[in-house]
Amino acid sequence: MSKDLIGICDLTHTATGSYATNLMPYPIASIKSYLMHFSENKDDFEVKIFKDPKKFIEWYLSNKPKIVGFSNYVWNKELSCELAREIKSKDPDTLIIFGGPNFPLDDPSREKWLKQHTEVDLYIIGEAEESFTKIIDIWHKTHDLNTIKTTDVIGCFAIVNDKLFKSSEFSPRIPKLDSIPSPYLEGYLDEFLSDSKLSPLLESNRGCPFTCTFCVDGIKDRSRVYYKEVSRFEKELEYIATHYEGKVLTLADLNFGMYNQDIEISNAIANIKEKFNYPYYIQVSTGKNNKPKVLKCAEILKGSMSLAASVQSLDKEVLTKIKRKNIQEDQLLDMTKAGNKMSANTYSEVILALPGDSKEKHMDTVLKLADSDMNLISMYQCMILEGSEMGSKSSRDQWKMGTKFRVLPKCYGVYNFDGKEILCAEIEEICVTTESLPIEDYYECRLFALTEGLFYQDRVLVEMYRFLENFGIKASDVLRQLHKNKEKFSEKLLALYSSFYNDTRTELWDSKDELREFIKSDRTVIDRYYKGELGKNVLFRHRAIAALELSDSIHDEVFKIIEEMLKIKNNQAYLQYKDYLNELKEFSKLRKRNVFDYEKQYESEFNYDFKTLMEKDFEILPQKLEKSVKVRFFTNDEKKLMIKEQIAERGSDVDGIGKILSRTLGSMLLRNVEFENIAYEQSKKEKMVKEIEILEKDVGINQSPGEFV
Structure with missing residues (x-):
């Protein structure tokens, strides 16, 4: 008897030859692990997981599975929906299940979303392992879409009789993460570990106690934190270290370093690194308000982990409106200094155009972070996520948020589905105006992001800033003066600023529908994205141009100003x-x-x-x-x-x-x-005497004075 085929997809665009999001599909692999362990009919299923859309299309057309699941994030929604639509057009009886955080929080918006996406039979909100497994078991018994849509499985949403049908708000959470068999130890991610373009993703806990309105993890359902046993985590990490040739690890933990267990996890990572020289670098969001534990973890990991203090804003009014609780500014300064001394890469994040934001508030936040000696200050724009509180209509109206649309960098492509050409790109919505931030101030803040990126980011001029501190000149003083004098820069830097400003204005669209129509209007449009004419990350691109071509010019400009x-x-x-x-x-x-x-x-x-x-x-x-x-x-x-x-x-x-x-x-x-050995820096007479002594002893004849140590 043949087994039922199930495809689970965490797709990402691959138009540029690499993955637009390069993390291994750990979340859907965990769903597979849970299903293959706890399903009543696990012996009757064969489950395949996919990251590459082209590989999935080939597999689907060859096998025509009756069940397909798709993850839904801002970086793959359009791609997932397009492929689901093609599957439904060929085989309406295929069960299409979606899941992921990119889904509205209020029922009227959920109903509207599902009616717009008739290709989706069922949407699972929250942790999907248990609910997905139950749905598959029901399907195995009934093979009936109507039964699936009217299921009482917790956390499932569907359209029934032209109305939203749901059993409850969110799928059940899993309090013991060890109850999910490890997809790494089960071998489900081996093919992805062998792909040099992907980076391993792992978790030691789930949940976030904070309620930030701009974040999809700020909802009450995810406020409690559940943990994985340290021994299990260490086994998974050792498996990765012995099956993966790269050096980077990404932890999915949302507040690493806040909890006692994180110190044990850090020790486990340090043990694996000592044995296998992996991981060399860890990408993770560190805790927001437990300085001692975060510093302890950074100390254990000896520079492998960046030390984050993601404040988003330091203005009290803005923080109140986004329900954000930050580390105190004096603690932020202490933590940054301590992190720098232990060679941990310190960084922070700032979001432009949050409710209550203004040009002065935004710039003041960035300049305070620069004065705290933060190595890296990532300046983001306020993306409006469907699964966040800020994405709701009430929040938009309350804070008078004006938005525009643009294509996400590298998130586009052309896909052939059984002879049909699909033109596809992911579109993000960003806030560009509030009651206190007019559009021209928004553009000026974006220019300031370039100034900070050129003259501060990544310790590019740290030696200079440290010297100036001795004379009461702060990094903020220098950055203000540089930004004020940017129109007097050299011709090459002026051209860079001009290009950045023009691209910033022209990348934004007033209408999402108009942008989608433009993308789908002609293959040549997508070709322009391939060539980099459209859809680039404006800030990163211009910083890259500067790093590759203008480093000397940057030094000349800043040293001219600091001398004055x-x-x-x-x-x-x-x-x-x-x-x-x-x-x-x-x-x-x-x-x-x-x-x-x-x-x-x-x-x-x-x-x-x-x-x-x-x-x-x-x-x-x-x-x-x-x-x-x-x-x-x-x-x-x-x-x-x-x-x-x-x-x-x-x-x-x-x-x-x-x-x-x-x-x-x-x-x-x-x-x-590398410095020349100063011991060799002697007078000519002393050198001659030394050389004679060496010759007389007949040793070290081939050793050259000035040899590097």
Whole structure:
């Protein structure tokens, strides 16, 4: 007897040769694991999981399964719906199940959504493992769509007799995550572990106690946190380490470091890394208000984990309106300093155009974070998510939010479904105006994001900022002056700002329907997205152009401005350290000049003790050496591997480099520095004596003076 085929899809666009979202399909693999363990009819099913839409289409057309599930996120909704629509047109009796957070919270909007998407038979809200398994067992007994739609399985929504039918709000949560058999240990993700373009995803807990209105995890149903046993987590991580050749791990935990167990998890990760040199870098959202535990986890992981303080805003009125509780500003400063001392990549996130936001509030937040010495400040726009409180009509009306639409970067493609060409792109809705943020202020804030990205992000000028602190000049002072003087920049930088401004204005559409019609109007439109003419991430793209081509120009502009600032603030200090500033500019240039050209090496001579400055993270004033020292700038093998892996996942074009720069890699994208052994810096007479002694002893004849250590 043949088995019933079930396809479960967590699809993502692959138009650019890489995955638009590069995480392994761990969530749907967990659904498969639960189904194959707890289903009453598990021996009668064969389940396939998919990430690549083309592979899924080929499999579907060859096998015609009667059950297909799709995940629904902002980055794959249109793709999932388009393919579901084609399946329904060929075989109306196929059961199509959707799940995921990209679904409205109120019943009138849910009903409208399901009526617009008649290809969807059933929508499961919340954790889907248990509900999906029960639905499959009911289908196995009845093979009847009407029975499925009127099921009493918790968390299921459908249209019945032209009205919304539901059994309850959310599917049941799983309090013991260990009860879900591990998809890694079951081998369900082996094919994805062998794909160098994907990154492993793992969780140690589920849930979020916070209620941020802009986030799909801010709903009450997900407020309680449930955990996985540390021993189980460690077994999964060891399996990944022995089956995966990359170095990056993404944790799905929403507040890592807030809980006691996270310290144990950190120790488990450190143990695996010591044995297998994996993971080299961990992507995770760290806790919002437990500084000591977060710092302890960062200390255990020794720089592998970025230390996040995602504030979104530091304005009290904005935070109240979005129901956000942040770490206190003094604690934020302490945590950032402590994180920097232990070489953890510190970063924060800021969202533009939140309710109550203004140009002054937004810029003040960014500048305060810069003064806290944060390594990376990611500046996002306010995406309106259907599954968030902010996505509701009441919130939009209450906060007078004006929105526009654009295509998500890399989330587009052309797909052949049994001879039919499908033109598809994902569209996001973003807030661009509020009662206190007019549209022109929005555009100015976007320009400020470019200024911050060029002159602060990723510790690009950290040595300079540390020096200026000695004379009372803060990072915020420099950034304000740079942004104020941006129209006086060099021709190349002016062209970059002009391009950024034009792209920012032209990427936005007033109507989602008009944008969708434009995308589907002609194949040549999608071709323009392929070529990068349309649909690029404007900020990341322009930061990438600057990193690849304009690093020297950036240094020239900022050092010109800070010299004038130091003259005004302390002319005596300027005269004393003028020569040092010239050397510092050269030293900084060589560390950061197109670091993606990782085989390129530079060598130069310096008269200041940069070795000691680096050891003290430039927190001391410079001292001049008695004699100049040669310095070599290069990329070590570990960083080369990291960069190669990122390029393999995201591409080597400008958009791929921009995506890499959007990640919290921080100091990993600086060249290594090697100093000439100062012991060899002796007078000519001393050198001659030393060489004679060596010859007499007949040792070390081939050793060259000035050899690097």
